[in-house]
Structures are given as C-alpha cells and as structure tokens.
Amino acid sequence: MKTKIKLMALLVACVLFGLSSRVLATHFQGGDLTYNCISPNVYIVTAKVYRDCTGAAAYTYNDLKVWSPGCNTGRVIPMTMQGGLITGTPYCPAVGNPCTTSGRPNYQEVTFTALVVLNAAEIACNDLIFSTRNSARNTNENITGQDYIYTEAFVKLRPTVNSQVQFYNSSPQFSGNNIPIPIVCFGQQTRFSLNANELEGDSLSYELIAAQSNYNTPIAYKPNPLVLNPGTTFNNPNPKSPYSNPLRPQVALVQGAMPPVFTPTYPMPSVTVNWNGPATVPMQDPNSPTGTTLVWAATPAFSLNPLSGELIFTPSAYYPGTDPDLGRNKYVVVVQINEFRKVNGSMVKVGHVRRDMLFIVEDCSGNQTTQPDVPAPAPIFNATIKSDTIIEVQTCNSTPLRFLFSDPNPGDKLTVTFDTKVVDQMPNSHLSIRNNGSAVVEALLYITPEPQHVGRDYYLPVTITDDHCPIKGTATYIYRIHVVENNFAEPDGGLKQRTLCLGDQTDLKVVLLRPDSLLIPPATKPQKASYTYQWRLGAGSDPLHAGFDPNTSNQKDITIKPTLPGNYRYNLMVTSAISGCVDTISFAVKVQPLPVINDLQVLYARGQEEIRFGRSAPLQVSLGNADPATYTYSWSPGTGLSDSTVMNPIASPLKTTTYKLTVSSKEANCKAEREVTVKVGPFFLPNIITPNNDGSNDAFVYKGIQPNTSLKIYNRWGVLLKAYSNYDNSFNGQGISDGTYYYVIKEPNNGKTYKGWFEIVRD
Template sequence: MRSIFYSVLWALLLLAALPARATHIVGGELGLQYLSGDSYRLTLTLYFDARNGNPGALDPDATAGIFEKGTNRRLRNLTLPLTQNTFVPYTNVACAIGDLSTRQLVYAAGIDLPANLYNNPQGYYVAVERCCRNNNINNITNPGNAGQAYYLEFPPVTRNGQVFRDSSPRIFPPLSDYACLGELFYFDFGGTDSDGDSLVYDMVTPLNGHASAADPRPAQPGAVPYSLVSWEAGLSTQNQMPAFDPLRINSRTGRLTVRPSNAGLFVFGVRCAEYRRGVKIGEVRRDFQLLVIRCSSNQTPRMTVQAPGSGQPAYVPGRDTMHILPGTDRCLRMRFTDPDPSSQLTLELRPVNFTATLPAPSVRSGTVHVPGQPDTLVSTLCFPECFSSKGRVLLLDVIVADNGCSLPRRDTVRVAFTAQAPPNDPPQVSLIAPPTTFPLAARVGDVVRQDVLGLDPDNDAVTLELTGRGFSPAAVGAQLIVLTNANGRSTARLSWPVDCRAVGRTLYEFEVTCVANPCQERQESTKLLIPVQVNYQNAAPVLTTTFPPDSIPIAVVRLPLGGVYSANLSGTDADNDNLRLAVEDNEADLAAAGMSFQATNGVGKASGVFRWVASCGSINPDSLDLRPYAYARTVTFTLRDETCVAAPQRRMVRFEVIRPAAPEFVPYNIFTPNKDTDNKNEFFALPSLPPDFCGQRFSSITIFSRWGNEVYRSQDRDFRWDGAHVAPGVYYYLVKYTDGRTFKGNVTVAP
C-alpha cells in the first residue's frame, strides 16, 4: 500500500476553505421506471458533498416538472420525497482520503402516465433544478453560482395506436474515487436497460439551468432551453478538463478514461441515449465531478505467459498462437511481479471471444518484495482434457493488477490459443436377433417386442432413445425398457402392447438412437429404424328383428289401449367381437310408457326381447289430437361391436296407440216432450259425441235459453234432457271436454 501523505495534503489545501452558502452539489441524474398499467416510478439520484457541503442544503424533497417536447407545455409538477441517504463507496477502500466523501440521495415517487394524456409523438422531458455546485471547481467559471438542471427524455406511452412501454436506462454507477495526476484514470459508467434497448454514450456540457445562488431552489423547474455551464479558457465539450489524454467515454461500453495533466476539482457531463429499432426514444444525462490529486509514485506490474511444456520461451502477444493438444501438457504458466515494494498483486482471467467457464488458476493473488515473500509470483492454468476451441482461435486476456491508488495499474497479455479435446468415435446401435422380415406385423391385442444394442468404441457411457416418425411412441403406448447399461454398452427392449390407439395409420416407424456425451457434448449414432405394420379390419355386425317390416328405416307398431306387443332382436358379428345390444332411451322413460327391454350380450352374439303394454301412460300428451293414432314414442335399438373402430347398427321403431272408432257426430235439433200424445222423441241426447280417450273425456253439457239463462246442466255423457218446466222454443247447448274441446249447437223444444 502506497503512502498517501501527498494525497491528503493536496486535498486539504484544495478543499480547506469553502463559502458559507450552500455549495454542495457533486452531480446526479433522473430515472423513470415502468411498473405496471399506467404506473411508473420517477427517481432523482443526487450526489452530495458530505465533507464540505452545507448540511442545511440537504433537501427533504425535490420538485420535478414534466413537459411536452416541442411545445414546452407543462403537464404537471411532482414532489419527490427523500427515500434514501447513503455513502458512495470507493473502488479501493484502502485508497480513501478523508476529504473526499460523497452521499447518494435518492428522491422518488410514483406517477401515472395515462395514454390519453401522454401520446404526443415528439415525447416528453422531466427536469429538476437546484443550485449550487462546489465553489472550488476548476474547469468552469463562477462555480459557486452555477446551478444544475437534471434532465431526462422519455417517449409517449402509445405509438401508432399500440401500447409503448419503456423504462429509462439504469446507468452510471456512483463515483467516489479520485484520479492521480499524470496517471490513467478509468471508470465504468456503462448501464443496463430492462427493455433491451441499445445505449449510446457521449460527452456533453453540464446544464446550468435557471437556479442560482439568489434562488437556489426554484418553486418549480423551468422549461427548456437551459443555460450551460461556462468552460474556462481552452476547455470545451470535447475537452472538459486539462489532460494529457482527453476525457473520453466509449460510445458502446460507457467506459470513461482520462489522464489528467492538472490537479484540482473538475466537473464533467455524460449523456446516455436510448434507441429502439434504430430510433432514438429517450435520453438520460448526468454530470459529476472528479478530484485530481498528486499521488505517490506507482509503477505498472509486469506479466509474462509461458506456453505448455517446460523450457518454452515467453509468449509474444500478436505473434504467437498456442496449441493445446490432447495427451500433452495442457497448462499455461503465468509469471507476474511489480517493481514497487510490498505490492499486492491480483491475477484475473477474462475471455475475449468465448464464454466457456475457465478452470481456476493455481495462484490468484500475492505480495512481492516483502521479507519472506517472492519477487515473482507463478500461477498455472491447466485446461481439462475436454476443453476444446472447436477449430477456432480463442483469445484470453491474462491481467495482473496492483493495489496502487487511486486505481490499480494493470498489465494485460492477450493470449491467442487453440485447444483440442481427445478424439472420440460416435456410438453405434443395432438389433439383437433381428427378425427375418420387415416390417413387423401386428394386430390389435398383440405385443411387439424387439431388443436393441448400443455400443461406444471409446467405452463412453451411452443411453438409448426412442422416437417415432410422425408420431410419439408414448402416445401409442410404446416404450424402450433398459435391460443392461455398463462400460459403454447398453441393451434395451422396444415393447409395444398394440391397442386401439394404433388404429388410424397402418405403418409405424420407430427410431432408436444411441447417445454418448463425451466431454459434455452430445454424440449420436445413426438412427436404427424398426417399422411395424398394423393390420386392423372390422366388419359391421348384423342386427335382425321381428319388428314389421324389417326393411324400412322406421317401423311402426300400433296397438289399442290394453294391447300387448312383443318383439325379438338378434345380433351376430363375423369378427367375433363382443356385442352389446341396447336401447338409447332412458329405462325410466321406457317403464313409464309401459315398455321393457331385456338383452343378453356376448362374444359374436347378442339377443334381446322387447315388450309393450299400450295404456294411457304410453301416450305423449302433446299428440292427443283427433287423428286416428296417438303417438307414444320412438325407440332406437342399437347393436355395437366393442372394438377399436365401432360400426353400430340401429333400428328405429315408432309406437302409436289406436284411438277408439267414433260414429259420425250428428246431433239432434228438435224433440217433442209431449208424453200425453205420441210418446215419441221425448228426450234430447247426443249419443254420437266423440268417445272418451285417455285425457280426452266428456266433462259437461249446459243448456241455455235464448236470453242466456241456464236451464239444464249434466256431467253424464249419457244425459237425457226431457225439457220439463221450459216453454217451447229454441235453446242452445255447450258441450265441454277435459282437453278443452267444445261442441255447440241449438235444439228446438216442440209443443
């Protein structure tokens, strides 16, 4: 560890006397993260000078303004309360100096961005303004009166009528390190984007904004344009601080580098633009400050790499390519040292153009030039036998770093090498006791069995896998059962109980593959084909009945009330399949209709007996009209063969009840109740009324006078009205039936 006496002394001189006003801002940036629905979270990360900043300038909240780009229309202000207050750590804690201390203050709040308000194609921006910066910044004019405008751009939440979600990049790890005068300073400002958008970095001049020492915290931020900080003479956006190698940021990685030429405190600005499908959709800005001090001398460590094999010369980057071969020494030897005394060295391996996991080196760190410690550290990196570059030249950076301040010095050797794994032959698969003919023949109910053998010439462990051409073996009930497996040899049995799942295609082609995994790389044999021909035929069963006539689709059976009917059914099957004779009607419905069916089922034969007793319960109430036959029900008889592809036979029979014959309805229209004269035609009756039939029954007869007065009523269908006590004349009658039918007429009572 180097002495940092000069570092501390310079920091004290540089930062000793600060004005009483609130010159405290180190830097910061805004962030907008999508949560769900219309909800987002807006965050201001502010970096505060914890050593020299005025504690009274540590705000409990911040005010953000949201504006529409193009018009600068203010959409709203949002108060961001302080949610987090932590110290920013050093990269190397041992290099910390007491006069450089930075706090990270996080102000955050939720915000809704509804599509009906945030749909401007030009997008939007957010700003927060605060003053003031550290008074002793060396690269801008009047820094104690310079404010900062934190700035972020984001896209509309809808584009072309579609929802457009975006979170700003999470970038810029905080910086609490200092740079050493004349030495390379580097820091990774690269970030990540949760949406997978492309990020592009560049240097920008920090924004000053509208805040000032007179108004350090405006009530609300103003709209663009924002004024910029004023560079000291000779400095600009592309040359923001005095340096032997200018302050630069890699546009793709976000790596910041500079070799400063002057000591002091310097502010700088970085922008990260966000692109989706080649179109810029937003940006995040951050400005920060970097302290440059005079550090004690620190020399760069040295690294050499030696190819496999004792006595080999040191590897020369850019000229040599190492070849790591099977059966030989596969170890690189790395020697690293440092001219500085008591230097703590650390070894790092960083693959450049490959992602394979590397084995750990024998030595990762150590101290040199200390009593009892070596002057040079030696570490070996041994590649396992299975490591292979697959014909490519791989690049590996071997990096040694010291513990110098403020940041480690490094020496890197980029090693180009190839590596070969041991040669390996693919496995093989074959049939055990192959059949004399292919394809194998099978019927439903058979079990197909065929044994297979898998071998590996190198005795690698093997497995046998079963697939099907155009089908899944498991879906038809086939499997490969392992019988033995040891020492590069495996036997298994294809077992397939052929059932109805096999019906539908005739040829099944099973494929068996032998698989080995030498060096965790899959190796397959050629596929072994096992074809199976499935033979399936089924003749439809034959159904015969005694229903009349048996040749038409629907037979009709008619009975009078009280009649009894029986029929026999018989089924046969040429394939001798199990037969099942049944009716498709519910048994309770059959019983209610006075019907019954008994079946005897069996292999290749089935029989049944049907019986019906006609009654009013058999009749469908909706069919009680005046037709000669009342509908009872239609019964469907089925004969099925219980096999894979059933061919059912059906017989439909319609059952009807015969209505009793009715005489022609010819009502009387006159009668002469004069018992004292001729003794003829003395009564009025209606003997030709329709006969009673189940729910259609005579209910009543009523006779009225011409003035509507009831003169006679009877509920007897055999009534006889003698006309007693009425005067001769015309009378009217109304006959009612229980099903709602009526009969009307008139009758004359003669004197």
C-alpha cells in the first residue's frame, strides 16, 4: 500500500520562496476590453484594468490602439478615465476591505473609455483589433516574468473581401456579477462564471488561451512545482460525515498525473474529487478483510464549459506564510469569448473579447460554499431538470423555476444576485427573491417561451455570496435554460391516425397538456388561460363525403362520419388568447369499404348434392370488391375444416354442418358474414342380409365408403369365401349357407379399413 499523504502536508512541503522587497511597479492583475457600436463605423471602447492594492498607484491614463494586421498599421487614441477607483470587497465587514500596500490581498478596478470613429482606411479593412498594453503584471505562480499585460478585442467589419455586407457589431459584455480578481478557497470546488451578455442574438463560445504580452505573443508558462502522480492519496480537508474522525479519514486516490508544466488549459493545480458521491476506486488496504478499500477518485482537471463560460476547478495548492509579492498563490487565467453570426447559412466569426484574470488562492478557514437546489416543477409544467445546472422548459407554458439557497456554515447569511440583463432577455420572464440576506434564500423565476424561442439556450449566472469572516465565500452557478417545443394539445388517447369502416363514426377529441394559467408580463400573477378552436378539412379531403359538420368547426371536440371510402384529414388549430401561442393537430382518417361476399358454395362431386360420410369437399368463396389478400378469414365452427383461417378451406364434417364465414379487413376490422351448409350422406354397414328377393336387405350394401373399395368375406374359421377388388354392393349370399360371416373392407390408395361381421338369414 502506498503511503497516504495529506494534501495540505504535501503542499506545505513544497519549496517556499523567502521574503523579498516589494516591487511596486508590478501592479497589474488583469483586464478586459469591450466595444459597443453606437452607429455605423462608430464605437465606444471600454477598457477595465485591475490593479494590485499592494503595488504602485493606479494609472489615470490609458492608450487604445486601433489597427488591422496586414491591412492598416493603425493609430493610438487616448482613453479617458471614468469615475473613481472601485475597491474590491472580498472580505467581511468585520475585517474591512482596505486597499493598502501592507494589507490583505485586494484589487481596484479602473475604467477607461474612448470614442472611435473609423476613418476611410480603417473602413476599407475586413476587420479591426482594439488593444491596450501596460506594464507590468504581478509576479505569479504560473507564467514567467513580470511582462506586459495585453488586452484585445476583435471586430469583423465584413464577412469577406469586397463584400457589400457590413457588420455593425457590439461585443459581448461581461456580467457585473463576475468578480474579476477572485479569491478562491483552497481544497474547495470553485464555480466561476465568465458568462457574457450578447444582446444581438449571436452565438458565443468560450476558450482558455495563453496570457499574452503583445499581439500574438504568448507568455511562457512555468513548471508545475506540485507533483501528484497516479496512486498518490490525500485526505479531504473538509471531510463529510461520518469521516470527520481523524482516525477514519475520507481518502481520495489520484487517477492521473498533473501536467509537469502549467498550460493555458491547466493554469493551476486543480484536483477534482466528488466527495459527495460514492467511493468507487479500490485501494490496497492490508487492514481490510478483502485486502482493498473503496476510496474516492481524484482527477487533475480544470474545465471551462465552452457554451456557458463556467469555470469549474478545485485549487489544490496553497503556500501559507509567503509574501504576496512572490505570487505563490496567484494564477493567471485568460478566457477568450468568440462571437459567431449566421450569414447566408454559414457561421461567421464576427468578433472576440478576452478577460485576463488573476485567481488568488487562500485558506478560507473552513468556509463551505453553497450548493443551490432546483426542485423539479410539477408535472403539469412539462419542465425537466436535466442536471444540477441544465433545465429544459417548453414553449407556450409558464414554467415556475424555484431556486433554493442555504449556507452550510451556521450563522452565515447569503446574498443571491441574478444577472438581471440575462433575466430581461428571457421571454416573458418574471423574477422574485425572498429572504435575501438571510441563511436561507428562495428565488422564483417564471419563464413563458413562445414558438419563436424553440431551440434557444439562455445561460443564467447566479452569484451566491456569504458574509463569512474573514473571507467571504462566493460561487457563481450558470444555469442553462433550454427551450423545446411544446405541443400543448394532443388527441385524446393519443391517436392522430385511425381507420374506420364505411358507415361508422368517430369522435375527434383533444386534451390540453398545459396549465390553465399563464404569467405574461407586465402581469405579476398568473392569468386564467383561454383557448379558441378552429377545425378545417385538410387538402385533398372530399368535403362532400368527409362527414364534417361546419357548424361544429369552433368546438373543441367534433364527431365525423364519412360517407365514401378514402383518406381524409381534419386539422384543428388551438390558439391561446393570452400568449398568442398556436398549436395545430392533424387527424388522418382512412375509411375502408365493407367486405362483400358475392357467393359461398360447397363444391360437391359431379352429380352429388352431399358428400359421403368421411369424405371432403372444398368450400369456395367469391368476394365482390377487393383483393382477398387485404382481408382475414374466420370460419365457425372450426371442426371438420382443413384451416378455419383461410379463404377456401376443405370441409370434412362427419355430419351435416352449417358454417359461418366472417371476412374482416386487416386495418379496420370491417366485417361481412355469410353461411353455408355442408350436407353429409349417412354412413352404413349392414350386420344382416335376408336374400329372399323381397326387395329388403337382399344384398350386402354399404353407404358412405369410397368407390373402388375392395371387399373380402370370411367364414368363422378364417377361410376366404368371396373377394371383390371393386365391390358394387351386389353380394346376396349366393352359394353360401345361412350363418355368421366376417368382412374386411379396404378403401383404395391406402385408405381406411373397416372390419366387422354380418349374418345371412333366409327364413
């Protein structure tokens, strides 16, 4: 068994740098650049710079470069500082949030703007870059040197060279809920939102990129001093019950190696463990009866959702007691947001912006982050909770989404902030928050998408901040709300297609699969929903024979009775008077003709009007109006028939029998019936003959046996007296005295054999 090493002990054991004097020139911690197109070829560009409070004073000026690589060398425009400095508030009021050179790590936000009116040379280019470049970065753990911090925003002016189409695009705007220089807690999962607001309906994608010191000039990344190889174990620094006992720790086993060098996509030590899930990984344990113990899986991972912009990671290295200027607990992370627009059926990149951030890892003194809960709405709303952050809602339906927030730390109070710009973009949305600033907060979001919103995704950032001391806990969850089509009216019983027999009628009924109320702003309470109905015949349906009464066209349910075979379509349009949502149901009705039995007869032998006992005769059916293969057949009773389910069976009854044939269409079970009687002659073998020429029983005569049947007559001692190969009922005892005799009758072609006795009596 490999030696267990607590993660904290492992990290503290890493080589620590000694104290150094402060280098006040290195004070830039991050920045971003965005733009708004306020009229054709006129932009307002906004730069935000984040300075380290322990560094030099904030700049009051900034320069913006406007240029196009390969097209225009560009120009520099001075930017104007807007307002004062905004100091971060990562700490609780008890310790305060000062911005000093010797206090706790903190930042200040500085905002600059510039009005850019494109000149003719710039308009002639296909695209432009807005950029700023300032010296110098803070010393940090993952990238080399104290280089320039370079921020950039890209805007495409037209899709292709010489294109007559021109884009007047505004960039995505970062949410005010995002903390640009976040303090994150060692050993706890962090969820951080980069979600940006896009007001023009363009598609966004997010990617981790390298920090840069100039255009297309990435900064080298440092080696990763933390080595966690597969098989390394560590304990949960915040163990879950019942593992809070030090003698019974909650252990994780590393499943993959950390990268030896930091990269843009793995910019800090981060090991993900789902401590709330079950233990699934076997680890050698000599103290266990089986020799192994199940522990938790630990995987090096730093993930960015490319659609929502949510970062998920677990800071897994912390160096206590080091000078902040050494940057041992600071990590640069850069995210680029790419903006796409569909042009002539193809997606074209129309812009991008970047956010250059500095994550600061701290020991949060046991402060646990909040995990929100979104209970599933009632089934009537047809909403689906796909995962902890993915929700599926339906059009034409007011779906109430409840968000529940509670702080796991006793005594802490929560402040929940929704990105109201995103909420305002949601169709017919209404948000209310209860008990904000308390230990338990509840939010209720109503959303009523309309048909044009099908397929849309709304990424809703929700920021949860507690008042823990000294470091406040902050998490941002991004909920993806996906809209799918809601067929709010369905056929009663679910049958949109049905087949009828001519002369039958059917009810066309609908069931409304939605609530009886809707919430459409500006109303703040659900309103009673009402619907109108309109029935119409579909194209190609014969109105003269469709059996549709126009006087019922505005009813919810109707009855139809077609008068000719054929295919008919009945369309119902259901409209919501409040939202204007429309749903259409189409009923396809196929009318089958009734089967017609023209004739049904028994094919007796020529000259016969019955079949002999034990013999057979075919039954022949003649249909009047259809292909026989389109029907099923049922004969009753089935006894004496070769097959009671075929059209023309062979009848072999032992007595006269009346059969009933039922012919049914395969699709609609349309039926016709007819009867036929199969007559059967008597079966008779005599047991006495009286050959006295009185006309009664003068000969050995049998009935019901096939022609060409042989007959042999024996005396009581088995002596053959008479033999006929084709007996003709002519034996009258001639030449044989009175007495008892025995016979053997055998039908031809290996047919039946009959044995018995008879007497000859002449008196």
